[in-house]
Amino acid sequence: MDDITSILSKYPEGVTENLIPVLQEIQDSTSYLNGEIVQAVAAYLKIPAVKIYSVATFYNEFRFNPGGHYHIQVCQGTGCLLDGSEQIRRELMRLLEIGPGEITRDGWFSLEWVPCLGVCQEAPVISINGKIITNMTPAKVKEVIAQYRKSR
Ligand code: FES
Structure with a gap:
């Protein structure tokens, strides 16, 4: 406190x-x-x-339950769904070996699916601890996760 x-x-x-x-x-x-x-x-x-x-x-950025050190939110809005957010979710679950609402065993990452993050023109979009990352692709997911893992 x-x-x-x-x-x-x-x-x-x-x-x-x-x-x-x-x-x-x-x-x-x-x-x-x-x-x-x-x-x-x-x-x-x-x-x-x-x-x-x-x-x-x-506001999606606030949460009332403990997440991982990096809390990843994936937009499920219509714009992102149409532009491939399903592939982004699948790639994140594959790489992190967790589903939405879960935290990786090392406590480093947690995942959440959220409604529109407000930048639909740059879909698909994710947010990591409130930092918006746009135009996601499965390859970009891999790069982003590798970068955040390096910061351990
Ligand atoms: S639908 Fe994803 S940012 Fe709006």
């Missing part, structure tokens, strides 16, 4: 406009949000906790 307090102290108290950057910075540090975090943010920014849940569940 010290991490949360230290992140919150970087922002002015009671300024509700900072909600999203605050949640992003906390999630970068803790890898996911939970009830304790939501209560701490609510008290500090003076926003009802229910409003924070509503914002955090609206």
Whole structure:
């Protein structure tokens, strides 16, 4: 909880406009949000906790369960489906040997299928810890995973 307090102290108290950057910075540090975090943010920014849940569940980038060190979201929107996201999902499952909602044994990667990530013109799209990667192909999936594995 010290991490949360230290992140919150970087922002002015009671300024509700900072909600999203605050949640992003906390999630970068803790890898996911939970009830304790939501209560701490609510008290500090003076926003009802229910409003924070509503914002955090609206945006795909926020999550309430622990994922891998790198959390990979694969868009399942219509644009991505039409442009081959099924192949991207299959390649990720093959390389990582996990399915959606699972974490690799080393804790390094987790997978999730999500609705439209908002950049349909560059489909198919994935996101890794909130970083959008566009125009995916199975070969590009292989390269991206190899790069992230190297960062271990
Ligand atoms: S359908 Fe995939 S980004 Fe919109």
